Amino acid sequence: MPIITLARLSDLPASDWDALLPKSQPFLRHAFLSTLEDSGSIGAGTGWQPAHRLFYEDAGRLLAALPAYVKTHSYGEYVFDWAWADACQRAGIRYYPKLLCAVPFTPVGGARLLGETQAAGMLLDALSDELRERGLSGLHVNFTDPAADALLASREGWLQRLGCQFHWFNRDYRDFQDFLDALASRKRKQLRKEREQVAGQGIAFEWREGHQLDEAEWDFVHACYANTYRVRGQAPYLTRRFFSLLAERMPEAIRVVLARRGGRPVAMAFSLIDGDSLYGRYWGCLAEFDRLHFETCFYQGIEYALAQRLGRFDAGAQGEHKLIRGFEPVITRSWHYLLHPGLRQAVADFLRQEEVGVLAYADEARGQLPFRQG
Template sequence: MPIKILSRLAECPPATWDALLPDAQPFLRHAFLSCLEDSGSVGPGTGWKPVHRLLEDGQGRLLAALPLYSKAHSYGEYVFDWGWADACQRAGIAYYPKWLTGVPFTPVAGARLLGEPAALSDVLDAMTGSLAERGLSGWHINFTTPAEDALLRGREGWLERLDCQFHWFNRDYRDFQDFLDALTSRKRKQLRKEREQVAGQGIDFDWRAGHQLSEAEWDFVYACYANTYQVRGQAPYLTRAFFSLLAERMPEAIRVVLALQGMRPVAMAFSLMDCDSLYGRYWGCLAEYDRLHFETCFYQGIEQAITLGLKRFDAGAQGEHKLIRGFEPVITRSWHYLRHPGLRAAVADFLAEEKQGVLAYAEEAREMLPYRQG
């Protein structure tokens, strides 16, 4: 059975693609990935060339699928392999292009390989066998699920990489105060003081679903998002059109909180959600306000998760500053197939050492959590 290559996800009907999804997480939905393409956030000129793969049976029934991009750089992946690329350049080995299976600009663990394990095994074998003829240095699969880890673990040539994020978990809290009561006295006072400092600046918060924002308000959301990159001298990954398209195609998954001083919006945080988790994705403000980042990105998200009865709040990839605010260490995994034997051996040694460091770091971080004992 030949494996189909899609240069645009629009070539696959949304219902056909989404039927393979194992859960309700929004990021691998046809709507989300196609919005990235149709808005120009990935595609020509971005270094992200869609080359998605489909495996169908003789009757045209979809057996397996995976999002796939031919990458000309390592931006927007959040599993950092710049050191590997630099080593290749010094050794005269071409590192780009490479393949990446993942969700662009989204360091959220979730399904990456869609379909039955037997069909996916066939796809994995066929695709790793074609790397050389396509002039690719390797294939990378980022932020996988435990089921995918089991499929890839022990498969010849694949290397496992660990990282640590911080997620907040809802222990059936009745409200934000109930959450605060679970913390040590010192941390409880710190969080309460930070919230009071924001309130003292006359800032209130308004939560909206995707269909509740006007185009002018989306303009503001995008201006805030883009500003977080521009202050670092970088171009934003997403285009303005992405936000309007997403609000049109999956508004029920969108949650935006606007920080208002009087009637004037001054900051925002953009999140997506499914039936049990809130995913904080983008934030930004157009002026500096004391402690506003912590309130908008963390405390508002925690409060919203409690209000909606969600079990988890994933506020993004980075930040030990989340730890003292009740976010717990969580191990994430990615997988890497490197065609050059010398590079593969060197990276394997590095990852074995890095793994021990990541696990030790996560254990030390867990001991620093602010929750009361007993």
């Protein structure tokens, strides 16, 4: 049962990797993960070193895999463990490097232990055993699906961490007005007013699929995306080449909405679509307009999901401002295996307290949803 560490996903045929995936997993596709690597968005100098694990049967058939990365920081993960790293530094414990099983820069739940369940479990156990010899402080598996949750919960030493996101669900609405009619009157008026404010500024919207954008338009998409980081004094995670490569490799999954004023593009939102879900990922603008973010990132996505009869719209990790717009709290899970016994015990104590707070927060959020009672 040979286990191989793969430093470049493009060294493995896409058909071999994708054969392990459940349906509706755009971010786990070979095309997406290899594009992150081939575009230079991850790899040397980024703190994300690909170290994918492949589990083969003796006959040479690939049975299981994990998308894995050696990390020398905690940027781009969206499961925040900076406090753990700081505590380790104060105590003289090395926290980096660590091993992360996740999709880089993507807080979207899904399969993480790919392939046959028994083989994935054996691969997971082998990884846990090799951490010390490789000088890694632990193994982290972020934004898991129920299958991975069950497998990880059955293993000793793993700590579960809960989080909360906000997703929009299509409750068989006929159209956007039907969705608005499900809201309480005051909230309905607020959403309608926000949309009218954007329209009153002369802004119109156009949806495109991946193959419908040319390189000049991809320049604009990347410029908008990068600007959201630069205004905060940060460097963007994704390179310009990422967008062109992804448009070549999986154009059918890409959806971009362009906001135009006087025929000139001023903002965009980039999404992926697969199965029953729309995933809003990146947004940006090159000029500021009142309420444009809400329209471009939320209302346009809801309207598109309704038009395509999709069941869910996952608009990203950030939170409470989505609540009054009909996005419902959803519990997320990640799992953490830490080698140092003192660190493991301290984190376990913290997570028990944090879980109570997360569940209470989600319950309180459900009580603040804008829908009409009854």
